[in-house]
Each structure stands twice: as structure tokens, then as C-alpha cells.
Amino acid sequence: MxxxxxxxxxxxxxxxxxxxxxxxxxxxxxxxSAELFDAKHEFSYGEQANQDLKIYQKGLKKGEKTPVVLYIHGGGWYAGDKANVGKKPGYFNKKGYTFISMNYRLSPVGNYQDQANDVAAAMKWIVDHADQYHLNANQITLMGHSAGGHLASLVALDPQYLKEVGLPLNTIRGVINIEGPLDMSDFIKEVPKYKSVYGKNPNVWKAASPSTYLGQQAVPPMLIISREDASTTKFVKAAKKLGEPVDLLTTHELSHSDLTGLIGTNENAEAIQVTNAVTKFLQANQLNTFK
CATH class of the missing domain: 1.20.5 (Single alpha-helices involved in coiled-coils or other helix-helix interfaces)
Incomplete structure (x- = not known):
């Protein structure tokens, strides 16, 4: 038995x-996840050093395409790395977004135009690989901190960068600028040390300023997160006068670095306020999610 x-x-x-x-x-x-449909999750979008990005993605259902948050780090245009993302990847993944953090050529190897071209090239990579990596190419939001916020805004307002890579201007669904300079003339006069990056020619400062291009074409929805700053307030007022969809969240407690570092956390009341504002902005400007 x-x-x-x-x-x-x-x-x-x-x-x-x-x-x-x-x-x-x-x-x-x-x-x-990125690891399941490809053995790696870091990719090069160009042939030069620092032209790379990392995909953070999880919990996808078969056939879904997620909206994308493309994050551009800060560091004064000469420092920083795509690894400096804090809790953002996990937070946005849970909200249904693919989070992509990119590197770009840093000064003195790359000037601001090279860096803006890198942002556009990373967007082109996302569009070209959307089907392969479950990305919604119609739902790309640029999020940048400090120098990265400046670059995100410049690519959104000055059409030359997207045109260079063959993308239409409406490829950018929205911009979240976290304390990135919008008028480089104002900024460099206030912080002269950045002449080491931008030089001493005021014409270069003007060409590098997102504010220069207000009124020349439609501006995608923008959320600007900043502490009290006269130059930023001036930009927002000018944009609103033109009827552009630009909003400002003025903060008072968080430091320059914490404005990005604490997104996706409940560290304190203002971190929660900033996180909620970013989430609300993304949801308000989201179309055809997961199609």
C-alpha cells in the first residue's frame, strides 16, 4: 500500500x-519590466560620453504603454548625474509613469546648446523606442531641476532643438521646472560665477534664456516650482499675459536641493505640497494613458 x-x-x-x-x-x-524585455535598463542615446539614460519601470501589464517623465538633473551645467533621482522613480512608477533619468554633456565639454541638443536627442530615442519599451510617445513630460529645469524649459520654448532631431514641437506634453533659471541675464548678474560656464557675452545669455522665446510659438503646459524669485515671477507674469498655460508654485521651507530631493516623499508638509502639485500637473496634462 x-x-x-x-x-x-x-x-x-x-x-x-x-x-x-x-x-x-x-x-x-x-x-x-525593463529587465524582462531587455537584459539592461541603461541605454545610450548618442555616441559621446554622458549621452545615456536609465529607465525605471515596473508593474506593467502586457500591451500597455505608459506616459513618460524624462528627468534632467541639476549641477550648474558642469556637474551632476542621472543617478541623483531620490525617491522619484518608485513614486512615479506607482502612479503609472515610466521614469527616465538622463545624463548630458557637461561643461566645459558641452555648452548649453550641446546640452539642450542632448535633451532633444534623448526625447528622440524615447520616441524611436516607444514600442519596444512600452512608452507612450505622445505623453512625454520634461522634469528638470536647477540647470536641468533651465534646459527643459529652453528645449520647450526654443524650437531649434526639437527641429534638429525631426520632432514636432508638440512632442513635449508638459514641463516641470524645479527652480531652473528662465532669464540667464538676470541669473548671471545675480550669480556671476556662472560666467565660467556661459562666458561674458550678454548676447549668449539672451540666446540661452527660455524667456527670450516667449510669444514666438505656443508654450506647452508648464509648472514652475521655485522659492521667492523676482526673475521667475516676471517670466510667469509675461507668459500669463500672453495666455500661455504657465503656473507657479512658490515654496518657502524647502532648500534648493530638497525641492527635487523630497519629491515623492512625505518628509514634511511642503514636500507633500510639491509632490501633490507635480502629480496634479501630470494628471491634468495626460492624454490616452496606457494606449
Whole structure:
């Protein structure tokens, strides 16, 4: 009788393992991540050093395409790295977004035009690989901190950068500028050390200023997050006078670095306020999610 039970038990056990394996495989087929459909999640969007990006993505259902937040780090145009993302990837993944953090050529190797071209090139990479990596190419929001906020705004307002890579101006669904300069003339006069990056020619400062291009073409929806700053307030007033969809969240407690570092956390009341404002902005400007 014991031998008979053993003969029956072993095939049943094998069958049970097979059923469990099929179930696990089915779950993995329905839910994927960057690691599952490609062995890596860091990619080059250009051939030069620092022209790379990292995809943060999880919990996707088969066939879904997610809206994208493309994050551009700060660092004074000469420092910083795409790894400086804080809690943002996990937070935005849970909200249904793919979070992509990019590097760009830093000064003195790259000037502001090279850096803006890098942002446009990273966007082109996203558009070209949208099907492969479950990305909604119609839902790309630029988010940048400090120098990265400046570059995001410049690419959104000066049409030359997207045109250079063959993308229409409406490829940018929205811009979240976290304390990035909008008028470089004002900024460099206030912080003269950045002449080491931008030089001493006021014409260059003007050409590098997102504010220069207000009124020349439609501006995508913008959320500007900043502490009290006269130059930023001036930009927002000018944009609103033109009827452009630009909003300002003025903060009072968080430091320059914490304005980005604490997004996606409940560290304090103002971190929660900033996180909620960013989330609301993304949701308000989101179309055809997961199509």
C-alpha cells in the first residue's frame, strides 16, 4: 500500500509543480519590466560620453504603454548625474509613469546648446523606442531641476532643438521646472560665477534664456516650482499675459536641493505640497494613458 501511494504521489507532485510553473510564467507574461524585455535598463542615446539614460519601470501589464517623465538633473551645467533621482522613480512608477533619468554633456565639454541638443536627442530615442519599451510617445513630460529645469524649459520654448532631431514641437506634453533659471541675464548678474560656464557675452545669455522665446510659438503646459524669485515671477507674469498655460508654485521651507530631493516623499508638509502639485500637473496634462 505504501509503495502504491508513493507511485501515485510522485506523478501528482510533478504535475503540481508543472501547474505552478505555468501560473508563474503567465504572471510574468502579463507583467513586465525593463529587465524582462531587455537584459539592461541603461541605454545610450548618442555616441559621446554622458549621452545615456536609465529607465525605471515596473508593474506593467502586457500591451500597455505608459506616459513618460524624462528627468534632467541639476549641477550648474558642469556637474551632476542621472543617478541623483531620490525617491522619484518608485513614486512615479506607482502612479503609472515610466521614469527616465538622463545624463548630458557637461561643461566645459558641452555648452548649453550641446546640452539642450542632448535633451532633444534623448526625447528622440524615447520616441524611436516607444514600442519596444512600452512608452507612450505622445505623453512625454520634461522634469528638470536647477540647470536641468533651465534646459527643459529652453528645449520647450526654443524650437531649434526639437527641429534638429525631426520632432514636432508638440512632442513635449508638459514641463516641470524645479527652480531652473528662465532669464540667464538676470541669473548671471545675480550669480556671476556662472560666467565660467556661459562666458561674458550678454548676447549668449539672451540666446540661452527660455524667456527670450516667449510669444514666438505656443508654450506647452508648464509648472514652475521655485522659492521667492523676482526673475521667475516676471517670466510667469509675461507668459500669463500672453495666455500661455504657465503656473507657479512658490515654496518657502524647502532648500534648493530638497525641492527635487523630497519629491515623492512625505518628509514634511511642503514636500507633500510639491509632490501633490507635480502629480496634479501630470494628471491634468495626460492624454490616452496606457494606449
Amino acid at each position: 505504501g509503495k502504491l501511494n508513493k507511485k501515485i504521489f510522485i506523478p501528482l507532485f510533478v504535475l503540481l509543480l508543472l501547474v505552478i510553473s505555468v501560473g508563474v510564467f503567465s504572471m510574468r507574461a502579463d507583467y513586465t
